[in-house]
Amino acid sequence: MVAMMHNPLRPTSPLRLVDAPPEPSSAVPEATIRVENLSIVFDVPRGQVIAVDRVSLAVMPGEFVSLVGPSGCGKSTLLNAMAGLERPFEGEVMVAGKPMLAPRPDIGMVFQQPHLFPWKSVRRNIAHGPRALGKSRTEALRIADDLIDMIGLTKFASAYPHTLSGGMQQRVAIARALANQPRVLLMDEPFGALDAQTRAVMQDNLLELRDRINATIVFVTHDIDEAILLSDRVLIMSAGPGRILRDLSAGLPRPRSSAILTDPAYLALKRDCLDLIRTEGRKAFEQMETVT
Amino acid sequence: MSTGGHNRATTAGRLSVLVGALSVPAFVGVWELIARSRIVNAVLFPPPSTVAVAVLDWIHSGQFFGDLWASLFRVTVGFLIGTTGGIMLGMLTGRFRLVSSLLSPLFHILRPIPPIAFVPIVILWFGLSEAGKLFLVVWGVFFTVWLATHIGVQKVDRGLVRAALMLGTPRRQMLSEIILLGALPYIVVGLRTAVSISFYTLVAAELAGAFAGIVYRIEIAQQNMQTGQVMGGLAALGLLSFVADRSFAAIAERAVWWR
Structure with a gap:
Protein backbone atom coordinates (compact mmCIF):
# COMPACT_ATOMS: atom_id res chain seq x y z
CA MET A 1 0.00 0.00 0.00
CA VAL A 2 2.72 2.41 1.04
CA ALA A 3 4.79 1.62 -2.03
CA MET A 4 1.80 2.12 -4.25
CA MET A 5 1.18 5.59 -2.93
CA HIS A 6 4.23 6.61 -4.90
CA ASN A 7 3.11 4.90 -8.03
CA PRO A 8 -0.59 5.04 -8.52
CA LEU A 9 -0.13 3.84 -12.08
CA ARG A 10 0.59 0.30 -10.95
CA PRO A 11 -2.07 -1.99 -12.38
CA THR A 12 -2.40 -3.89 -9.12
CA SER A 13 -4.38 -1.13 -7.45
CA PRO A 14 -6.94 -3.00 -5.41
CA LEU A 15 -10.18 -1.85 -6.94
CA ARG A 16 -13.04 -3.80 -5.50
CA LEU A 17 -16.59 -4.05 -6.65
CA VAL A 18 -18.61 -4.49 -3.51
CA ASP A 19 -22.06 -5.46 -4.57
CA ALA A 20 -23.87 -5.09 -1.31
CA PRO A 21 -27.27 -3.69 -0.41
CA PRO A 22 -27.16 -0.72 1.97
CA GLU A 23 -26.53 -1.93 5.47
CA PRO A 24 -29.01 -1.15 8.21
CA SER A 25 -27.73 2.14 9.58
CA SER A 26 -28.21 1.15 13.21
CA ALA A 27 -25.04 -0.89 12.80
CA VAL A 28 -22.99 2.30 12.39
CA PRO A 29 -24.12 4.73 15.09
CA GLU A 30 -20.99 6.84 14.77
CA ALA A 31 -21.78 7.83 11.16
CA THR A 32 -21.67 11.54 10.37
CA ILE A 33 -24.57 11.30 7.95
CA ARG A 34 -27.24 8.71 8.44
CA VAL A 35 -30.11 8.42 5.97
CA GLU A 36 -32.74 6.00 7.07
CA ASN A 37 -35.53 4.70 4.85
CA LEU A 38 -35.82 8.13 3.25
CA SER A 39 -38.52 8.83 0.70
CA ILE A 40 -39.16 12.18 -0.90
CA VAL A 41 -42.28 12.84 -2.91
CA PHE A 42 -42.99 15.83 -5.12
CA ASP A 43 -46.40 17.16 -6.02
CA VAL A 44 -46.91 17.49 -9.75
CA PRO A 45 -50.01 18.67 -11.66
CA ARG A 46 -51.34 15.12 -12.00
CA GLY A 47 -50.54 13.46 -8.71
CA GLN A 48 -47.19 12.86 -7.10
CA VAL A 49 -43.75 11.68 -8.16
CA ILE A 50 -41.44 9.67 -5.97
CA ALA A 51 -38.03 11.30 -6.30
CA VAL A 52 -36.24 9.27 -3.64
CA ASP A 53 -37.53 5.82 -2.71
CA ARG A 54 -36.69 4.31 0.69
CA VAL A 55 -32.98 5.11 0.62
CA SER A 56 -30.74 4.20 3.53
CA LEU A 57 -27.06 5.00 3.71
CA ALA A 58 -24.37 6.04 6.11
CA VAL A 59 -21.35 8.26 5.57
CA MET A 60 -18.52 7.93 8.05
CA PRO A 61 -16.56 10.87 9.47
CA GLY A 62 -14.01 12.19 6.97
CA GLU A 63 -15.28 9.97 4.19
CA PHE A 64 -15.66 11.19 0.60
CA VAL A 65 -18.73 9.62 -0.98
CA SER A 66 -20.03 10.20 -4.50
CA LEU A 67 -23.60 9.75 -5.62
CA VAL A 68 -23.76 8.77 -9.27
CA GLY A 69 -26.76 8.11 -11.43
CA PRO A 70 -28.68 9.07 -14.56
CA SER A 71 -30.15 12.56 -14.64
CA GLY A 72 -33.46 12.76 -12.83
CA CYS A 73 -32.63 9.83 -10.56
CA GLY A 74 -33.10 11.88 -7.42
CA LYS A 75 -29.43 12.24 -6.46
CA SER A 76 -29.68 16.02 -6.10
CA THR A 77 -32.90 15.63 -4.13
CA LEU A 78 -31.16 13.22 -1.79
CA LEU A 79 -28.34 15.73 -1.36
CA ASN A 80 -30.82 18.55 -0.72
CA ALA A 81 -32.40 16.42 2.00
CA MET A 82 -28.97 16.10 3.64
CA ALA A 83 -28.71 19.91 3.40
CA GLY A 84 -32.09 20.43 5.04
CA LEU A 85 -33.40 22.08 1.89
CA GLU A 86 -35.85 19.22 1.24
CA ARG A 87 -38.13 17.72 3.87
CA PRO A 88 -38.47 13.92 4.11
CA PHE A 89 -41.84 12.49 3.11
CA GLU A 90 -40.93 9.39 5.04
CA GLY A 91 -37.88 8.29 6.99
CA GLU A 92 -35.22 10.65 8.24
CA VAL A 93 -31.83 12.21 7.66
CA MET A 94 -29.51 12.61 10.62
CA VAL A 95 -26.36 14.68 10.43
CA ALA A 96 -24.07 14.57 13.47
CA GLY A 97 -26.85 12.87 15.39
CA LYS A 98 -29.49 15.53 14.77
CA PRO A 99 -32.37 15.26 12.29
CA MET A 100 -32.17 17.63 9.32
CA LEU A 101 -35.25 19.79 9.13
CA ALA A 102 -33.70 23.06 7.97
CA PRO A 103 -30.28 24.21 6.67
CA ARG A 104 -27.58 24.33 9.33
CA PRO A 105 -24.32 26.28 9.22
CA ASP A 106 -22.28 23.19 10.14
CA ILE A 107 -23.24 21.80 6.75
CA GLY A 108 -21.78 23.62 3.76
CA MET A 109 -23.03 23.32 0.23
CA VAL A 110 -21.61 23.98 -3.22
CA PHE A 111 -24.10 24.07 -6.08
CA GLN A 112 -23.68 23.44 -9.78
CA GLN A 113 -23.81 27.20 -10.31
CA PRO A 114 -21.52 29.28 -8.04
CA HIS A 115 -24.44 31.46 -6.82
CA LEU A 116 -22.02 34.08 -5.50
CA PHE A 117 -23.57 37.30 -4.22
CA PRO A 118 -22.96 39.58 -7.22
CA TRP A 119 -22.87 42.71 -5.03
CA LYS A 120 -20.02 41.44 -2.90
CA SER A 121 -16.33 41.16 -3.68
CA VAL A 122 -14.64 37.75 -3.51
CA ARG A 123 -13.41 38.59 -0.02
CA ARG A 124 -16.82 39.66 1.28
CA ASN A 125 -18.54 36.70 -0.36
CA ILE A 126 -16.31 34.33 1.58
CA ALA A 127 -16.68 36.41 4.76
CA HIS A 128 -20.49 36.28 4.46
CA GLY A 129 -20.92 33.03 6.39
CA PRO A 130 -18.72 33.92 9.40
CA ARG A 131 -20.39 37.36 9.54
CA ALA A 132 -23.86 35.77 9.44
CA LEU A 133 -22.83 33.55 12.34
CA GLY A 134 -21.90 36.60 14.39
CA LYS A 135 -18.11 36.75 13.96
CA SER A 136 -16.54 40.21 14.00
CA ARG A 137 -15.72 41.87 10.71
CA THR A 138 -11.98 41.57 11.32
CA GLU A 139 -12.25 37.91 12.23
CA ALA A 140 -14.47 37.14 9.22
CA LEU A 141 -12.11 38.89 6.82
CA ARG A 142 -9.12 37.08 8.29
CA ILE A 143 -10.86 33.74 7.65
CA ALA A 144 -11.68 34.93 4.13
CA ASP A 145 -8.11 35.96 3.40
CA ASP A 146 -6.76 32.59 4.54
CA LEU A 147 -9.18 30.78 2.25
CA ILE A 148 -8.42 33.11 -0.65
CA ASP A 149 -4.76 32.19 -0.32
CA MET A 150 -5.68 28.53 -0.18
CA ILE A 151 -7.68 28.67 -3.44
CA GLY A 152 -4.96 30.78 -5.06
CA LEU A 153 -7.05 33.87 -5.80
CA THR A 154 -5.08 36.38 -3.72
CA LYS A 155 -4.88 38.78 -6.64
CA PHE A 156 -8.66 38.73 -7.06
CA ALA A 157 -9.66 39.31 -3.42
CA SER A 158 -11.45 42.57 -4.15
CA ALA A 159 -12.80 41.58 -7.57
CA TYR A 160 -16.52 41.21 -8.15
CA PRO A 161 -17.81 37.77 -9.20
CA HIS A 162 -18.86 38.75 -12.74
CA THR A 163 -15.24 39.61 -13.57
CA LEU A 164 -14.08 36.05 -12.80
CA SER A 165 -14.12 32.95 -15.00
CA GLY A 166 -16.51 30.10 -14.23
CA GLY A 167 -13.78 28.01 -12.63
CA MET A 168 -12.62 30.89 -10.43
CA GLN A 169 -16.18 31.61 -9.37
CA GLN A 170 -16.66 27.99 -8.38
CA ARG A 171 -13.43 28.07 -6.36
CA VAL A 172 -14.79 31.10 -4.51
CA ALA A 173 -18.05 29.22 -3.92
CA ILE A 174 -16.10 26.32 -2.40
CA ALA A 175 -14.10 28.71 -0.20
CA ARG A 176 -17.31 30.43 0.87
CA ALA A 177 -18.82 27.10 1.89
CA LEU A 178 -15.64 26.23 3.84
CA ALA A 179 -15.55 29.56 5.69
CA ASN A 180 -17.99 28.30 8.32
CA GLN A 181 -15.71 25.29 8.87
CA PRO A 182 -18.52 22.85 8.09
CA ARG A 183 -18.53 19.33 9.47
CA VAL A 184 -20.10 18.20 6.21
CA LEU A 185 -19.54 19.55 2.71
CA LEU A 186 -22.23 18.74 0.15
CA MET A 187 -21.37 19.26 -3.50
CA ASP A 188 -24.05 19.13 -6.18
CA GLU A 189 -22.33 18.60 -9.55
CA PRO A 190 -19.98 21.48 -8.70
CA PHE A 191 -17.90 21.07 -11.85
CA GLY A 192 -20.80 20.17 -14.15
CA ALA A 193 -20.96 23.59 -15.77
CA LEU A 194 -17.21 23.86 -16.44
CA ASP A 195 -15.24 22.96 -19.57
CA ALA A 196 -13.21 19.75 -19.56
CA GLN A 197 -9.84 21.39 -18.88
CA THR A 198 -11.04 23.58 -16.03
CA ARG A 199 -12.91 20.60 -14.64
CA ALA A 200 -9.72 18.50 -14.52
CA VAL A 201 -7.85 21.28 -12.72
CA MET A 202 -10.71 21.72 -10.26
CA GLN A 203 -10.73 17.99 -9.53
CA ASP A 204 -7.01 18.10 -8.72
CA ASN A 205 -7.60 21.16 -6.54
CA LEU A 206 -10.37 19.39 -4.67
CA LEU A 207 -8.15 16.37 -4.05
CA GLU A 208 -5.51 18.66 -2.55
CA LEU A 209 -8.07 20.65 -0.60
CA ARG A 210 -9.56 17.49 0.82
CA ASP A 211 -6.34 16.64 2.61
CA ARG A 212 -6.33 20.06 4.27
CA ILE A 213 -9.87 20.19 5.60
CA ASN A 214 -11.60 17.84 7.96
CA ALA A 215 -15.00 17.75 6.33
CA THR A 216 -17.02 14.71 5.38
CA ILE A 217 -17.86 15.16 1.72
CA VAL A 218 -20.85 13.99 -0.32
CA PHE A 219 -20.39 14.67 -4.00
CA VAL A 220 -23.13 14.35 -6.63
CA THR A 221 -22.08 13.82 -10.22
CA HIS A 222 -23.11 11.96 -13.32
CA ASP A 223 -19.47 11.59 -14.35
CA ILE A 224 -18.23 8.17 -13.29
CA ASP A 225 -14.56 9.12 -13.86
CA GLU A 226 -14.94 12.08 -11.58
CA ALA A 227 -16.64 9.94 -8.93
CA ILE A 228 -13.99 7.20 -8.90
CA LEU A 229 -11.12 9.69 -9.05
CA LEU A 230 -12.33 11.71 -6.09
CA SER A 231 -14.10 9.38 -3.71
CA ASP A 232 -13.57 6.65 -1.18
CA ARG A 233 -16.93 5.20 -2.02
CA VAL A 234 -19.26 5.49 -5.00
CA LEU A 235 -22.99 4.98 -4.60
CA ILE A 236 -24.77 4.23 -7.84
CA MET A 237 -28.40 5.25 -7.92
CA SER A 238 -31.14 3.66 -9.98
CA ALA A 239 -33.45 5.47 -12.34
CA GLY A 240 -36.39 7.25 -10.78
CA PRO A 241 -37.69 6.56 -8.26
CA GLY A 242 -34.19 6.93 -6.86
CA ARG A 243 -32.75 4.01 -4.99
CA ILE A 244 -29.20 3.06 -4.11
CA LEU A 245 -28.31 0.29 -6.50
CA ARG A 246 -24.67 -0.41 -5.74
CA ASP A 247 -22.18 0.62 -3.13
CA LEU A 248 -18.69 0.53 -4.62
CA SER A 249 -15.59 0.98 -2.55
CA ALA A 250 -13.05 2.49 -4.85
CA GLY A 251 -10.27 1.52 -2.45
CA LEU A 252 -7.71 3.55 -4.35
CA PRO A 253 -4.65 4.88 -2.56
CA ARG A 254 -4.36 8.47 -1.52
CA PRO A 255 -2.95 10.97 -2.37
CA ARG A 256 -4.37 10.45 -5.80
CA SER A 257 -3.98 12.01 -9.19
CA SER A 258 -5.77 11.82 -12.47
CA ALA A 259 -3.18 9.22 -13.53
CA ILE A 260 -5.40 6.47 -12.12
CA LEU A 261 -7.86 7.16 -14.92
CA THR A 262 -5.81 4.92 -17.23
CA ASP A 263 -5.28 2.15 -14.69
CA PRO A 264 -6.64 -1.16 -16.17
CA ALA A 265 -8.38 -2.18 -12.96
CA TYR A 266 -9.93 1.22 -12.84
CA LEU A 267 -11.12 0.82 -16.42
CA ALA A 268 -12.73 -2.53 -15.66
CA LEU A 269 -14.58 -1.00 -12.76
CA LYS A 270 -15.61 1.90 -14.86
CA ARG A 271 -17.01 -0.42 -17.54
CA ASP A 272 -19.18 -2.16 -14.95
CA CYS A 273 -20.40 1.15 -13.63
CA LEU A 274 -21.19 2.47 -17.07
CA ASP A 275 -23.16 -0.66 -17.98
CA LEU A 276 -25.13 -0.30 -14.81
CA ILE A 277 -25.81 3.37 -15.43
CA ARG A 278 -26.69 2.80 -19.06
CA THR A 279 -29.26 0.15 -18.17
CA GLU A 280 -30.68 2.45 -15.53
CA GLY A 281 -30.74 5.41 -17.86
CA ARG A 282 -32.70 3.42 -20.42
CA LYS A 283 -35.16 2.37 -17.73
CA ALA A 284 -35.60 5.96 -16.64
CA PHE A 285 -36.27 6.97 -20.20
CA GLU A 286 -38.90 4.29 -20.70
CA GLN A 287 -40.77 4.62 -17.46
CA MET A 288 -42.23 7.89 -16.38
CA GLU A 289 -43.73 6.63 -13.20
CA THR A 290 -46.38 8.69 -11.50
CA VAL A 291 -48.33 7.64 -8.47
CA THR A 292 -51.67 9.14 -7.74
CA MET B 1 -9.46 50.18 -41.91
CA ASN B 41 -51.28 86.18 -33.03
CA ALA B 42 -48.30 87.27 -30.88
CA VAL B 43 -50.52 87.54 -27.81
CA LEU B 44 -51.39 83.84 -27.97
CA PHE B 45 -48.06 82.77 -29.39
CA PRO B 46 -45.44 85.11 -27.88
CA PRO B 47 -41.85 85.08 -29.19
CA PRO B 48 -39.09 83.62 -26.97
CA SER B 49 -37.83 87.13 -26.15
CA THR B 50 -41.17 87.95 -24.54
CA VAL B 51 -41.06 84.63 -22.66
CA ALA B 52 -37.55 85.45 -21.43
CA VAL B 53 -38.67 88.85 -20.16
CA ALA B 54 -41.62 87.23 -18.39
CA VAL B 55 -39.30 84.70 -16.74
CA LEU B 56 -36.93 87.46 -15.59
CA ASP B 57 -39.88 89.39 -14.14
CA TRP B 58 -40.97 86.20 -12.40
CA ILE B 59 -37.54 85.83 -10.84
CA HIS B 60 -37.27 89.56 -9.92
CA SER B 61 -40.68 89.55 -8.28
CA GLY B 62 -39.33 86.97 -5.85
CA GLN B 63 -42.16 84.55 -6.60
CA PHE B 64 -40.07 82.21 -8.72
CA PHE B 65 -38.08 80.63 -5.91
CA GLY B 66 -41.19 80.34 -3.75
CA ASP B 67 -42.94 78.52 -6.60
CA LEU B 68 -39.91 76.35 -7.33
CA TRP B 69 -39.57 75.42 -3.68
CA ALA B 70 -43.29 74.58 -3.35
CA SER B 71 -43.22 72.30 -6.40
CA LEU B 72 -39.90 70.69 -5.54
CA PHE B 73 -41.10 70.00 -2.01
CA ARG B 74 -44.27 68.27 -3.24
CA VAL B 75 -42.46 66.17 -5.81
CA THR B 76 -39.56 65.19 -3.54
CA VAL B 77 -41.50 64.43 -0.37
CA GLY B 78 -44.28 62.68 -2.31
CA PHE B 79 -41.71 60.64 -4.23
CA LEU B 80 -39.84 59.63 -1.08
CA ILE B 81 -42.95 58.59 0.85
CA GLY B 82 -44.51 56.80 -2.12
CA THR B 83 -41.39 54.92 -3.14
CA THR B 84 -40.48 53.94 0.43
CA GLY B 85 -43.97 52.54 0.91
CA GLY B 86 -43.86 50.86 -2.50
CA ILE B 87 -40.52 49.17 -1.80
CA MET B 88 -41.53 48.02 1.67
CA LEU B 89 -44.88 46.58 0.62
CA GLY B 90 -43.37 45.12 -2.55
CA MET B 91 -40.82 43.27 -0.41
CA LEU B 92 -43.60 41.91 1.79
CA THR B 93 -45.97 40.87 -1.01
CA GLY B 94 -43.11 39.50 -3.09
CA ARG B 95 -41.71 37.41 -0.26
CA PHE B 96 -44.74 36.35 1.78
CA ARG B 97 -47.53 34.60 -0.04
CA LEU B 98 -50.13 35.40 2.61
CA VAL B 99 -49.43 39.13 2.47
CA SER B 100 -49.57 38.93 -1.31
CA SER B 101 -52.94 37.15 -1.27
CA LEU B 102 -54.22 39.84 1.06
CA LEU B 103 -52.96 42.93 -0.77
CA SER B 104 -52.13 42.14 -4.40
CA PRO B 105 -55.75 41.87 -5.68
CA LEU B 106 -56.56 45.23 -4.09
CA PHE B 107 -53.46 46.89 -5.51
CA HIS B 108 -54.12 45.49 -8.96
CA ILE B 109 -57.61 47.04 -8.90
CA LEU B 110 -56.41 50.44 -7.67
CA ARG B 111 -53.27 50.61 -9.81
CA PRO B 112 -54.83 51.24 -13.26
CA ILE B 113 -56.97 54.19 -12.06
CA PRO B 114 -55.18 57.34 -13.31
CA PRO B 115 -54.10 59.34 -10.23
CA ILE B 116 -55.60 62.49 -11.78
CA ALA B 117 -59.05 60.94 -11.39
CA PHE B 118 -58.57 61.19 -7.64
CA VAL B 119 -58.37 65.01 -7.71
CA PRO B 120 -62.08 65.60 -6.91
CA ILE B 121 -62.14 63.23 -3.94
CA VAL B 122 -58.79 64.54 -2.72
CA ILE B 123 -60.22 68.08 -2.66
CA LEU B 124 -63.14 66.82 -0.59
CA TRP B 125 -60.84 64.98 1.78
CA PHE B 126 -58.00 67.43 2.16
CA GLY B 127 -59.36 70.74 0.86
CA LEU B 128 -56.54 72.83 -0.59
CA SER B 129 -54.04 71.70 2.02
CA GLU B 130 -50.52 70.51 1.27
CA ALA B 131 -51.46 67.00 2.45
CA GLY B 132 -53.83 66.57 -0.48
CA LYS B 133 -51.08 67.39 -2.98
CA LEU B 134 -48.65 65.02 -1.32
CA PHE B 135 -51.35 62.36 -1.30
CA LEU B 136 -51.73 62.59 -5.09
CA VAL B 137 -47.99 62.31 -5.74
CA VAL B 138 -47.63 59.46 -3.23
CA TRP B 139 -50.58 57.66 -4.78
CA GLY B 140 -49.20 58.08 -8.28
CA VAL B 141 -45.74 56.82 -7.38
CA PHE B 142 -46.65 54.01 -4.99
CA PHE B 143 -48.17 51.40 -7.30
CA THR B 144 -45.44 51.54 -9.93
CA VAL B 145 -42.72 51.06 -7.34
CA TRP B 146 -44.73 48.41 -5.48
CA LEU B 147 -45.19 46.35 -8.66
CA ALA B 148 -41.56 46.71 -9.73
CA THR B 149 -40.38 45.61 -6.28
CA HIS B 150 -42.90 42.76 -6.08
CA ILE B 151 -41.75 41.36 -9.42
CA GLY B 152 -38.10 42.00 -8.58
CA VAL B 153 -38.37 40.07 -5.32
CA GLN B 154 -39.96 37.13 -7.07
CA LYS B 155 -37.22 37.13 -9.68
CA VAL B 156 -34.42 37.00 -7.14
CA ASP B 157 -32.26 34.03 -8.05
CA ARG B 158 -33.47 31.15 -5.84
CA GLY B 159 -29.94 29.80 -5.89
CA LEU B 160 -28.71 32.94 -4.10
CA VAL B 161 -31.35 32.48 -1.43
CA ARG B 162 -30.41 28.82 -0.98
CA ALA B 163 -26.72 29.68 -0.82
CA ALA B 164 -27.46 32.35 1.81
CA LEU B 165 -29.61 29.87 3.76
CA MET B 166 -26.81 27.30 3.77
CA LEU B 167 -24.43 29.93 5.15
CA GLY B 168 -26.67 30.58 8.14
CA THR B 169 -27.92 34.01 7.04
CA PRO B 170 -30.45 35.28 9.62
CA ARG B 171 -34.01 36.00 8.42
CA ARG B 172 -33.67 39.75 8.74
CA GLN B 173 -30.44 39.88 6.77
CA MET B 174 -32.03 37.61 4.17
CA LEU B 175 -34.72 40.22 3.57
CA SER B 176 -32.64 43.36 3.99
CA GLU B 177 -29.63 42.17 2.00
CA ILE B 178 -30.17 39.15 -0.24
CA ILE B 179 -33.76 39.89 -1.30
CA LEU B 180 -33.47 43.68 -1.42
CA LEU B 181 -30.19 43.76 -3.38
CA GLY B 182 -31.30 40.82 -5.52
CA ALA B 183 -34.38 42.82 -6.52
CA LEU B 184 -32.54 46.15 -6.80
CA PRO B 185 -32.12 46.15 -10.61
CA TYR B 186 -35.93 45.88 -10.95
CA ILE B 187 -36.61 48.40 -8.20
CA VAL B 188 -34.36 50.97 -9.88
CA VAL B 189 -36.34 50.68 -13.12
CA GLY B 190 -39.55 51.24 -11.15
CA LEU B 191 -38.04 54.28 -9.42
CA ARG B 192 -37.04 55.85 -12.72
CA THR B 193 -40.61 55.54 -14.02
CA ALA B 194 -41.80 56.96 -10.70
CA VAL B 195 -39.77 60.14 -11.27
CA SER B 196 -41.81 61.12 -14.33
CA ILE B 197 -45.06 59.97 -12.72
CA SER B 198 -44.40 62.26 -9.77
CA PHE B 199 -44.25 65.23 -12.17
CA TYR B 200 -47.52 64.23 -13.90
CA THR B 201 -49.30 64.02 -10.60
CA LEU B 202 -47.73 67.30 -9.45
CA VAL B 203 -49.48 69.03 -12.37
CA ALA B 204 -52.83 67.55 -11.37
CA ALA B 205 -52.24 68.44 -7.73
CA GLU B 206 -51.39 72.09 -8.41
CA LEU B 207 -54.18 72.58 -10.97
CA ALA B 208 -56.61 71.34 -8.34
CA GLY B 209 -55.90 74.47 -6.32
CA ALA B 210 -52.76 75.70 -4.66
CA PHE B 211 -51.21 78.92 -3.35
CA ALA B 212 -47.77 78.52 -4.86
CA GLY B 213 -45.97 76.29 -7.32
CA ILE B 214 -44.83 76.33 -10.91
CA VAL B 215 -48.00 74.83 -12.34
CA TYR B 216 -50.09 77.07 -10.08
CA ARG B 217 -48.22 80.08 -11.58
CA ILE B 218 -48.95 78.81 -15.08
CA GLU B 219 -52.63 78.64 -14.27
CA ILE B 220 -52.73 82.15 -12.77
CA ALA B 221 -50.88 83.56 -15.79
CA GLN B 222 -53.36 81.86 -18.09
CA GLN B 223 -56.25 83.53 -16.27
CA ASN B 224 -54.52 86.92 -16.75
CA MET B 225 -53.73 86.23 -20.42
CA GLN B 226 -49.98 86.42 -19.64
CA THR B 227 -48.97 83.94 -22.31
CA GLY B 228 -45.27 84.76 -21.92
CA GLN B 229 -45.46 83.74 -18.29
CA VAL B 230 -47.41 80.56 -19.20
CA MET B 231 -44.70 79.48 -21.60
CA GLY B 232 -41.98 80.47 -19.15
CA GLY B 233 -43.65 78.24 -16.59
CA LEU B 234 -43.80 75.38 -19.07
CA ALA B 235 -40.12 75.82 -19.86
CA ALA B 236 -39.26 75.84 -16.15
CA LEU B 237 -41.30 72.69 -15.58
CA GLY B 238 -39.69 70.99 -18.57
CA LEU B 239 -36.22 71.90 -17.39
CA LEU B 240 -36.97 70.75 -13.85
CA SER B 241 -38.26 67.31 -14.84
CA PHE B 242 -35.45 66.93 -17.36
CA VAL B 243 -32.84 67.60 -14.67
CA ALA B 244 -34.66 65.27 -12.26
CA ASP B 245 -34.78 62.46 -14.81
CA ARG B 246 -31.15 62.86 -15.83
CA SER B 247 -29.82 63.04 -12.30
CA PHE B 248 -31.88 60.01 -11.36
CA ALA B 249 -30.52 58.12 -14.35
CA ALA B 250 -27.01 58.94 -13.17
CA ILE B 251 -27.82 57.76 -9.64
CA ALA B 252 -29.52 54.62 -10.98
CA GLU B 253 -26.43 53.66 -12.92
CA ARG B 254 -24.41 53.70 -9.72
CA ALA B 255 -27.12 52.16 -7.56
CA VAL B 256 -26.48 48.71 -9.01
CA TRP B 257 -22.81 49.18 -8.22
CA TRP B 258 -21.63 45.65 -8.91
CA ARG B 259 -22.40 45.73 -12.61
Missing part, protein backbone atom coordinates in the same frame (compact mmCIF):
# COMPACT_ATOMS: atom_id res chain seq x y z
CA SER B 2 -8.39 52.89 -44.39
CA THR B 3 -7.52 56.38 -43.25
CA GLY B 4 -10.14 57.77 -45.63
CA GLY B 5 -12.87 55.78 -43.94
CA HIS B 6 -11.60 56.85 -40.56
CA ASN B 7 -11.65 60.51 -41.56
CA ARG B 8 -15.11 60.22 -43.01
CA ALA B 9 -16.35 58.69 -39.80
CA THR B 10 -14.81 61.50 -37.73
CA THR B 11 -16.25 64.15 -40.01
CA ALA B 12 -19.70 62.61 -39.75
CA GLY B 13 -19.28 62.49 -35.98
CA ARG B 14 -18.24 66.14 -35.77
CA LEU B 15 -21.12 67.16 -38.00
CA SER B 16 -23.69 65.39 -35.85
CA VAL B 17 -22.28 67.01 -32.69
CA LEU B 18 -22.51 70.42 -34.37
CA VAL B 19 -26.07 69.84 -35.56
CA GLY B 20 -26.99 68.56 -32.10
CA ALA B 21 -25.64 71.73 -30.48
CA LEU B 22 -27.64 73.86 -32.93
CA SER B 23 -30.91 71.99 -32.48
CA VAL B 24 -32.38 74.03 -29.61
CA PRO B 25 -31.07 77.47 -30.71
CA ALA B 26 -32.41 76.85 -34.23
CA PHE B 27 -35.82 75.95 -32.82
CA VAL B 28 -35.87 79.09 -30.65
CA GLY B 29 -34.79 81.21 -33.64
CA VAL B 30 -37.53 79.86 -35.91
CA TRP B 31 -40.08 80.37 -33.15
CA GLU B 32 -38.92 84.00 -32.71
CA LEU B 33 -39.18 84.64 -36.46
CA ILE B 34 -42.63 83.14 -36.82
CA ALA B 35 -43.98 84.92 -33.74
CA ARG B 36 -42.69 88.29 -34.96
CA SER B 37 -43.78 87.80 -38.57
CA ARG B 38 -47.44 88.51 -37.69
CA ILE B 39 -48.45 85.21 -39.30
CA VAL B 40 -49.71 84.22 -35.87
